[in-house]
Amino acid sequence: MPQAFDAQNPPFDRLSHDQISQLRAALDIGYFRPGEAIIEQGQRSENLHIVIKGSVEERDGEKIEAVLGPKDTFDSRSLVHGPAGTSFVAADETLCYLVPKALVLELIAKNTGFAAFFYSEISRKLRSYGTGREDGGVDTTLRARVRDARYHPAVFVDGATTIKQAGRVMREHNNNTLLIREGNGIGIITGTDLAKRIVLEGHTLSTKIRDVCHFDVVSINIDDFIFDAVIAMTHNNKRRLAIESNGQYVGVLEDIDILGLVAGNPQLIPGQIERAHSIDDLILSTSDIQSQVERLHRQGARVEVIAEITSDLNRRLFAKVFNLTASPAIREAGCLMVMGSEGRGEQTVRTDQDNGILLSRPVPEEELQAFRDGFTHALETFGFPPCPGNVMVRNPQWSQPIDNFLRQLKSWIITPTDDSPMYLGIFFDAVSVTGPSELLDRAKSAMIELMHGEGAYLSRFARAIDQFEGASAGVFTSIMASVGVGSDEIDVKKTGTFPIVHGIRTFAIDVGLKEVSTVKRIEALAANGNLGAEMARDLVGALSYFMEIRLGSQLRAMKTGKRELEAIVRLNELSTRDRDLLRDALRVVKRFREVVRSRYHLTVF
């Protein structure tokens, strides 16, 4: 019973104390010489292997799919789901713990968290693991202190103040709650209370506030925990607490402030954007959107939710910038669109601008030029870097009357240059932000009409999927690392997200889908029978995982100021669980690539 066996290592961290003892008692250790097949392709394994030392190559025929090292576990699939699809070969002198199959099956039956590791579908695995971040979430919020909440500072009035004066004070201080000094006690009143007194109880504007306020004020110390505040509120049936510090009342904590601590305050940003009168006013909002992302991520919100909130806020921001920078003629004729990932709503942190405008009729050239510069410059000020492919309003190609744009579109399809597939792809993901959206519909319909069912155009378009090839699950490998190349880094955008997004985009054009987000497209394709249900589920799961893991490295990249590393994930910084999921997700990409290749005959090229 090797005590040295590390039970903290996933999936074993999910086992109960007794189950770990049971596991330890049953362990043996096996030695495998270099080149020895530990599990042959097509065989079933009698043991689950956990590498102690050495390395093990996972091979598909001659091709090396992955290299496993200490603490990695294999082959969960063949243990549960039948013969191994790949073979496992010792790369050097290798020692593995051997867990008997019967015990693994018994533990799977007893412990669902442990069982999740053996699910073959990545989507099921992800669900069962949950977001699994230890820090963040409601728990830590409740353990925050009252001083951490965005509470309202205390505003005091005298008991002799009239209702009318109190209303004024509330407006001046932009504060809905007042504290009332009366003798040695304090009272509290809110804007709603004032209104109720007058409308429902027949008081007049000159009624003294001491006659209508509540004197049963419940207070809490500024250093108390938020959960104390929650208990005090529930216990006393109050929605507001007076905050006390060193014998002074310093503020008022509302129940809504606690909500803000959990979820941030995304609901406040649209109002800010709405009220802005100049580009400068908007700068604060853009940084708020950004900190929103961080907060939501820290608190364990699912990445899809973060992306949805962010893209909604960004679109409001773009619309406002458009209204501030465009002349009346442009505002009337122009349909502002965002494209690429911004259009698909898969954006979480600010990345390159991908935007354009379609005009229903020509507008004066000086006005258009002023708008092009003004709009693009404003977004740059906010920290949206310019698009390297120059897909933005500033570029006349992306800000022209619709008829010219349609000709442009046609030439990209029929006489493509190297960049054409990229332009088409970005445009196909466009959504209209403001202005006459039928312009965008017309352009998209024209594009679909030209391309859908056209094998030659489609396969030229689909070919971009191989752009970053070689990035199969093999990138995982430390093979390169062993010869000194740092391939323990993996670009999830290129090797994970892009092939899925682009492959799905190709299908969407092929069958003429109007949906824009990749997940919606996948669902529509599955519903129409263009894509197998299992493949669809796996793709959604994999995509979500890539976004999740990428958001983490994006936030890190922003902190360190190294934007170029934003899509890079370092394998040695991942937990075993994350590596396992990443490997599964990359396998899904590989399978999908094959589907796209054979559908569009890419192997012929």
Added chain:
Amino acid sequence: MRKELFRRLRAAFDRLLLADNAYAFLFKPDDSGEVVSLDCETSGFNILADDVVSIAAIKIRGKRILTSECYRALVRPGAAMDVSAIKVHQLREKDVAQGRTISEVLPELLHFIGSRPLVGYWISFDVRMLNKYLYSLLNIHLPNRQIDVSELYYERKYGNAPPGTAINLSYAAILADLKLPLLPQHDAFNDALSAAQMYLVLQDMQQRGARIPRPPRGEEPASERFMTTG
């Protein structure tokens, strides 16, 4: 070679002198195909004066370490424990007091190991320690063949070394060269397990003719120059 001859000769004598015929199995030729990795923690390093305080033995069948069927025992020593040894393996007298006497433990251990070859790091020390009791119990010495992993290591690393090469046969050096994990040491089970792992790797290297690379002359860490080949 001379050592092996001596062992066989002594085993032949011991067979005749064996006090209790129930233990004749110790002298039967071994046909199990297994070896046993053995480690004793002792109360000190003086074989005559000190006592065994814990024993662990793990069978190795083919290329598999059968940790799931190992033997472990704590032994209550006759003599008081040497304080310096407590510092080494942190078994306090209190812990050991829960153990049984060596005369209870030894028969179990003998049945567990049978006539299988014994594997260990400096295994001769452990065997001599056990022989002290065995001699008074059954009038014999352990007849089992002994495989010392430090000798296997020496042969793989320094077997072809030119004279004057610095030699380091320390436990840590073996673990490092074989890239084995360092387990919490001075626990009989962990030490037996490490020795078993060393044995499997070294034995396989021997079969494949693979050698452990030596640093070029003069570049050895200074600490490794304390011994040299003659």
